Amino acid sequence: MDGARPAERHPARIRGALNPALWTLWRQRRSLILYCFLVESVALAATVWTAVSVPVRSWDLVVFGVLAGLGVLQAELGRQVERVRRLVSDTPHINLTSVWTFAGVLLLPPALGAALVVVLYVHLGTRSLARIKRVPPFRIALNATLVVVTCYSADLVLARLGVGDMSAALTAGWRGVTAITLAAVTYFLVAAITIIPALTITTRSVKAFFGGLGDNLLEVATLCLGMLTALTLATLPALAVAIVPPLLVLHRAVLIKQLEIAATTDEKTGLFNTTGWHLLASRELARAQRSTRSTFGVLMIDLDHFKLINDQHGHLAGDTVLRAVAATIKSAVRDYDSVGRFGGEEFVVLLPDIGPAAVLAVAERIRSAIEALKVEYEDGTDSRVIADLSASIGVATYPDGGTAVDRLLQAADKALYRAKDAGRNQVVDGTATA
Secondary structure: OOOOOHHHHOHHHHHHHOOHHHHHHHHHHHHHHHHHHHHHHHHHHHHHHHHHHOOOOHHHHHHHHHHHHHHHHHHHHOHHHHHHHHHHOOOOOOOOOHHHHHHHHHHOOHHHHHHHHHHHHHHHHHHHOOOOOOOOHHHHHHHHHHHHHHHHHHHHHHHHOOOOOHHHHHOOOHHHHHHHHHHHHHHHHHHHHOOHHHHHHOOOOHHHHHOOHHHHHHHHHHHHHHHHHHHHHHHOHHHHHHHHHHHHHHHHHHHHHHHHHHHOEOOOOOOEOHHHHHHHHHHHHHHHHOOOOOOEEEEEEEEOOHHHHHHHHOHHHHHHHHHHHHHHHHHHOOOOOEEEEOOOOEEEEEEEOOOHHHHHHHHHHHHHHHHOOOEEEEEOOEEEEEOOOOEEEEEEEEOOOOOOHHHHHHHHHHHHHHHHHOOOOOEEEOOOOO
């Protein structure tokens, strides 16, 4: 006997004993653990090597203290804003620490820059993110480690170009400008690339990790502020505190934008809610009224017999169906069409710049896509599939179907009920009878 437990000697038995969903979850967690171990090992090895090979001067310690102090001050002053941001949204999150960490890249020896990351993230985890369940400690530790690796990558670019820090860049002319720019680009790209393994391990979408244009522009803005911070500390250190007020204003502006998005978004499906969709429809109506030839369409979509799904499979399975249907509708329309959820199992679609015949074609495409949809969900330890879905769809087109948003919705809604009365799973045009 080798002393190993039976489960350790026979991993195949474990796989046979687990259902596919649990086995997939176990493999994902194992891969995540291995990835965490890999990046932490790289960060630790790089820190030890740079600590030994790159000397630390007394002035470096002063700069470290200033950056750590300013970072903690900014985090404390914006602590409530950061907590609300985290609670409002769980999208790719830019926490603004890049201002200080990138400044550390441009001013500090690499190992001291890594120590700065640790200080800032320990403070972030123990103060701003304390008691927020969606941010577990291991995730904060992994994020901090990835930032350390990112900083080392930017440090490597500076070293290769012969520009050790911001002070050296100030005397190197365009070579210094190029070095700092490439370091910033490297920081941005490595921060994104290190997320890719997590993307392959989990089932989250690409956008859930990389975000939209606004998220990436915010990261660029923090890197630019990091450059200005480093430049200030290298020339007029006493003015470094002036970075904090505009950073706090930026922090609050980002929160306001997130709140605006949350106020117009359906939490369950990620589609527009009633308020958000009405705003877009009103803007499209105003645009159409300024043009004598402009038309647009409105679709009202209702899932057939949705109550039976909740009764037979449970409300969690029903929520999974709603999300799947929402994704199906979005994939069946154009990028600039607007899909909303009006509550329950009812969806609405705004189709700008489209004629009556094309509106009906889009509605039929959506109906067929929902009819072909098969939704998988977990029922305890079992994986089940919900099929045989269908939807009834009412159509209205501006201006024949109505010259106001509410009139168009009423026409589409009446057509929807005619579709249900006629046997469901069909498209009915309400424009002619509006």
